[in-house]
Amino acid sequence: MDGAENGVQLAHDASQEPAFIANEEFNQNSPKKKRRRFEHAGETESCKRCNCKKSKCLKLYCECFAAGVYCIEPCSCQECFNKPIHEDTVLATRKQIESRNPLAFAPKVIRSSDSVPELGEESSKTPASARHKRGCNCKKSSCLKKYCECYQGGVGCSISCRCEGCKNAFGRKDGSFIGTEAELDEEEAEACEKSVAEKHQQKIEIQKNEEQRLDSALPTTPLRLSRQMVSLPFSSKNKPPRSSVFSIGGSSSGLYTSQKLGKPNILRPESKFERHSQTVPEDEMPEILQGDRSPSTGVKTASPNSKRVCPPNSDFGPSPGRRTGRKLILQSIPSFPSLTPQH
DNA sequence: GAGTTTGAAACT
């Protein structure tokens, strides 16, 4: 192996205790509570996770694994190895897959602005992390259904997509004008108490295993702002008007964290969402880059300046990235894949 | 609920 023993797996965890229940009222009032996943109401818990049967949750087939989170109870997987008790295996596998494709785990769809990750010339300039893996390769779905990762990710298809007959409601490959923007049923697993509990447990487990610093900024962190609701161009099924939810992924966690740092991370519940985003430049400092700060300092007390945005989605949330009708989107953080320090 | 369709991931 190389000298860099410290691979520094995933960056920091994004778990955040202080939920943003503040706005919960909003949501709560909404008679409409969408909890999909295993929709079919009737299902015991509405929030189930993977159902892997043969992958042992150690391949990208597993959404949990792919998202960098351990499987938890709501998962219906079998022979699951994606658990803290198999951390070594998980990390090893991760590493291997990562070696094959450095962007494998990395971030999901980067939905910054309506601009889809353009691979064209941009790619040459882009730090390689801004982009995202190749676009979709849909052949029969016309990128109209969630079979399409682009659509599922709430982004339009880019030139890099190889889709045929693209009709992605978020934007077609050719950039055909998008009459009406599409809106995915966005929903996050917040209401899933069970899940929350699990998460906690998971977190605890992790901590128990090794001290990990829970920070924010996971490589895969598409900022998500509230965005106006727009009608879906194609009324699939039914798109009942839903009050714009401000639910900003409250709890999240489960990301693999393997940074050994005996540091009592002190979470500082700071509501940063209070301010209106209109003129919010980039307050969020790329904390991600802090990776090389000298440990000598020891514990870095919560930087007064560091206002980290809590990555809401850690549950492999297909966060539809909400983008306000306007362009006040915060540029997605230059989150680097996570590791790959070696060269 | 079972069964089909789909395209990414994995494999050759």
Added chain:
DNA sequence: CAGTTTCAAACTC
């Protein structure tokens, strides 16, 4: 690289 197989989700009924 491309072709095939495997896989689990999205979808349909």
